[in-house]
Amino acid sequence: MESVVIALTVLLCVVPRALEAAGNAPQVTCGTLVKLQHVKTGVRLHSHEVTYGSGSGQQSVTGNAGSDDVNSYWSVSGPKEANSSPCKRGEPIKCNGKIRLRHSTTNRHLHSHHFQSPLSNNQEVSAYGDKEHSDTGDNWQVVCSGKVWRKDTKVQLKHVDTDKYLYVQGATFGHPIAGQFEVSAFGSSSPDTHWKAMEGVFIKPTKK
Template sequence: MKLFTSTILLLALASNALAASKHPEIEHGLEKVTCGSMIKLANVDTGYKLHSHTVAYASGSGQQSVTALSSSVDANSFWKVQASYGRGCLRGEPIPCGATIRLHHVGTKGYLHSHHHNSPLSHQQEVSCFDKEDTGDDWRVVCTGKSKEWMREESVRLVHVETKKYLSTSPRYTFAAPISGQLEVSCGGKDGSITLWAAQEGVYFA
């Protein structure tokens, strides 16, 4: 029985290795963030993931809310990296530092968006998830290291192109029900540690 079980395990591992060799996008450890990749973004200061869901703001724009969530297993924290509004990019194309991108929420199909509405808790600039495409969806990737391309696990800042404000979150601003424990995500004018984000787990296309 032990020999039979070991044989089955070895066959399963071999099958997984063969699948990964045919499909490089499912390999682990690819370093570059590329066009089409589906990623989770973690705030470096808190470890919370950029997140959205079908809960709308009760004030401001009334659009779909964007928060930061402590859980690392929630599927609503996946975002697809796309080119800026009105432009395209090839799947697997690396994202250069300084490039303008959009983040498409995989679960609800809205775009990470900001505009001149006040956020509900900190009264900074609101960040929402918007189901229509426009230039308010554009974000510039500002790298903090020496790399010339956006790299997995390396800190970047996301600057809203229209308003020049930085995507941020802080445990000082925590929601009550119905999204208890989730942090407000907003845009502010200062580029401190709360504005640092890192691409972590996900599907990275090469």
Template sequence: MKNIIDLFISFFLVNTICNFSTIAGAKQRYVTCGSVVKLMNSDYRVRLHSHDVKYGTGSGQQSVTGTEVQEDVNSHWAIKAGTGEVCQRGKPIPCGSVIRLEHITTNKNLHSHHFSSPLSGNQEISCYGDDKGEGDTGDHWMVVCPGDSWTRDDNIMLKHIDTNQYLAASGKTFGRPINGQMEIVGVRSTSGSVHWQAMEGVFLHAPNIMEKHIHTEL
């Protein structure tokens, strides 16, 4: 019952923010702290995705995949500061900064560690933490982008702080129960499928959400 209530609250918050977007003006250029976004792998055109399905091998933690379904609600991620840090809501994310990505539906953070991924044998990517979005240093990712701040047009890389691996899509797909979804991994080389772009989402561009200066594309 608690999971159902939490899911309802998450949908309510997203829908409330979406209603504010009718007042918004020009398209927000930057990806900002507190925004809720979908991230698409630029090579395979799959969106970073998770769900309450655990890996049968490796860590046994919540699995992370890539999906071609643009409308899937399990592909929303909230952008947060690193553990113990604070970023101002609506402030552009500087290139080189360390962030966490919290999966909206399950309130766990995008995570990695020294486990092998199930299909390709690269580094496993999972979701980890409690229902308040708190985990550990394995949730920390550096935003590697070309300018001063992360813009929505950038093809960025996400570098895992603890292991120096880059978030990537392996090109291999799972069977049941997540048939057709792509394996997401950590890789050491930047020559692989390591580039991501912010797509649909709720993009804040004001310190106070109640000022209603936000832009939404779902």
């Protein structure tokens, strides 16, 4: 009996991983609540009620090394575009499709614009607006291979208005967010612009 339980436990651990490796990992859909991990550094995309002391003065966006911080959750929704229909809950996010990411605890959207970032002098990435207020600076294109965005697969987030990629290189802040990494937008694709969807609540894709 003990050997059967051990075998079943191993099966339950191995099969989901095998399915994910075979292209059956959970899809990222509209309404998904997710943490995004920077592939090269391992930090999670993060925000908090701390504003930049330069540039736009908007809410700062950083990379946090901790995996269990509630301030690293982002909600996936459709883009802010004129005459576009809302992204329906459970609608799969297609590769090269456009999205917005709304910070779960402050309700501000991942945003970029023509301000310099404070450490690297790249383009600043901030958190902006709220549930009711958003603009095209909140739109990001999901650059990935395959048909849809899936958990644990590499993607790049390209800012639609400025054609720059969400980027982390390694510069870190001092007080009051000591040790957190600068997140900025960079003009070209590189190993520093790759991300993965990791922990989260993945909404089951709706059937057409």
